[in-house]
Amino acid sequence: MTTFHLTVVTPDGCAFDGQAERVVCRAIDGDLAILARHGDYCTALGMGEAHIVDAEGKSHRAACMGGMLSVLDGEVRLVATTWEWAEQIDQARAEASKKRAEEILARKNLDEQEYELAQARLKRALVRTSVR
DSSP states (O other): OOOEEEEEEETTEEEEEEEEEEEEEEETTEEEEEETTOOOEEEEEEEEEEEEEETTSOEEEEEEEEEEEEEETTEEEEEESOEEEGGGOOHHHHHHHHHHHHHHHHSSSOOHHHHHHHHHHHHHHHHHHHOO
16 A cells, blocks of 8 residues: 655654554544545544554554644644553543543533543543543
């Protein structure tokens, strides 16, 4: 299958830099897949599972928490706020984070900021626990 150059970077450094057959991730308006010869494109990323199929056809899964994706002249750049490969996610920690967020959301009299923060924490934890 035809490949393209993909770079995935985070504030912590480069997570992937090489040839890929496909990248699938969640944009703010839904899931998207980028293949070779995709037209120029730019979008903001949401929170969700991401997949990269490398040049050898091997699939790699990750949790992606926001950022930007651009396709320009056949080069794909994914700049993620957070990118965690499935094998690096501490599932026990993610489950504990989920439980804490649910406990906070169960409280009465949360102000709007506390509620929104707990919702975001729960969503991040749910993404992490779903990527295996």
